[in-house]
Amino acid sequence: MLTLDYAFNTLGLKTIIIRVLYDNEASIATGEKCGFKKIEGSDYEVMIEGKPRTVIFMQINRGI
Secondary structure, eight states: OHHHHIIIIISOOSEEEEEEETTOHHHHHHHHHTTOEEOTTOOEEEEETTEEEEEEEEEEEOOO
């Protein structure tokens, strides 16, 4: 939450987007607790150590 506060209030960002591996439930849950929402249709595959892995994007917008 301190990082989000810094990004929005000090840096003046309006939107933050993060990438998370689809099967990393802990990271997804943490992102959701902080207010991030999954961006539907943003999934893509990458190769990590020779294996295909699905990555998703999550975003949060500055509160008004």
